[in-house]
Amino acid sequence: EDQVTQSPEALRLQEGESSSLNCSYTVSGLRGLFWYRQDPGKGPEFLFTLYSAGEEKEKERLKATLTKKESFLHITAPKPEDSATYLCAVQAGISNFGNEKLTFGTGTRLTIIP
Amino acid sequence: DAGVIQSPRHEVTEMGQEVTLRCKPISGHDYLFWYRQTMMRGLELLIYFNNNVPIDDSGMPEDRFSAKMPNASFSTLKIQPSEPRDSAVYFCASRQGRFYEQYFGPGTRLTVT
Numbered sequence: 001e002d003q004v005t006q007s008p009e010a011l012r013l014q015e016g017e018s019s020s021l022n023c024s025y026t027v028s029g030l031r032g033l034f035w036y037r038q039d040p041g042k043g044p045e046f047l048f049t050l051y052s053a054g055e056e057k058e059k060e061r062l063k064a065t066l067t068k069k070e071s072f073l074h075i076t077a078p079k080p081e082d083s084a085t086y087l088c089a090v091q092a093g094i095s096n097f098g099n100e101k102l103t104f105g106t107g108t109r110l111t112i113i114p
Numbered sequence: 115d116a117g118v119i120q121s122p123r124h125e126v127t128e129m130g131q132e133v134t135l136r137c138k139p140i141s142g143h144d145y146l147f148w149y150r151q152t153m154m155r156g157l158e159l160l161i162y163f164n165n166n167v168p169i170d171d172s173g174m175p176e177d178r179f180s181a182k183m184p185n186a187s188f189s190t191l192k193i194q195p196s197e198p199r200d201s202a203v204y205f206c207a208s209r210q211g212r213f214y215e216q217y218f219g220p221g222t223r224l225t226v227t
Contacts (some may be wrong), residue, residue, distance in 0.1 A: 034215055043118070043205050043218030044157075087157070100145065102169065102216065104157040 002027045006088050006105035013078055014113050021073040021108045023088030032104065033071050036087040037063050044087055047073075078112045085109045120206050120221035126225045132194040135222045138187055139208030147216060148181055148191050149205040161187065184196070196226045 003026045013019055025033065030052050036044035045112040048057045057064050061082060063074040069075040073086055119138040119146070127133055140159045147162040161171040166183045178197070183189040193200055203223050207216040 006171040030202050032213070036218075041221075043207075045219050046215045046217060049215050073134075099161060100164075100212065102147075 002092055002101075002103040002107035004090055004103050006086075008108060009106070010109040012111045012113060013075075014081060016077050018074070018078070020075070021086055021110070023071040023073070023105055024069060025071070025085045025088075025090045027090045027103070028092050029034050030042060031091045033066055034089045034091070035071070035073055036089065038085045038087055040108070047086075049092070071105055073112070078110075078113045080114050083110055083112045118206055118208055118217055120204075120219040122222060123220065124223045124225075126227065127196055128227055129197055130195040131226075132176075132192065133196045133224060133226075135191040135204050135224070136148050137189045137191070137205075137206030137219060139189070139206070140210075140217055141187070143208035143210045143217075144186075145209040145211075145216075146183060146189050147207040148189070149207065149218075151203045151205060151221070153165045161193070181193070193224075196224075200224060201226050 005024045007022045030058040034049050037045040037047055038044045050064055052066045053066055055066050057086050061076050065072045073079050085091040087104055087107045089104040118140055120155045121136045131205045144165050148160040150160055151157045158173055161181045162169055173174050179193055181191045201224055203221045205218050205221045206219045208214045
């Protein structure tokens, strides 16, 4: 069974204090790893897709990286508006039609203090 | 594009009543997913459709839950009869093709009293 574990559950940072969020996964062949941001009362908002170990993607103050066992979401010099819950999800690479399921972690709740 | 549209945004109902949640996917997307989010279990996939056909409903918790997609621009998730443990936020998401990200709607917050 595919599993995704995110850590820490919650993280409080001062504005400008860089850090990383972790997503560890166990999957039967990885087709893709997805990062989403979720604000209170809203649906998850897509950030990145990573497909293979060694791949990196960046968007503003966020950078996502991928290894064979985990992914990191690095946040550089965060601002209060970066406060949100960050979700990680994996899609297995089994090629038989029908395996379109995303398995989500429980998220990291990030708070940036001005 | 307006994104994925869901209605209603909030629903409060009494135990035993029928509840219908609605979703309009992004135009041109051929996959549609229904999720449920709770504090205890996080985001769980309930069912998904490809080209309006249900492909995997193994996440539907009980026979009280049913979903339909009569055309490419509309889907419903129905709970009958509803129970307090069905209280959660229900999300609809859509995707274009097999290898791309899913886009989520704003969700429907369901409260069953």
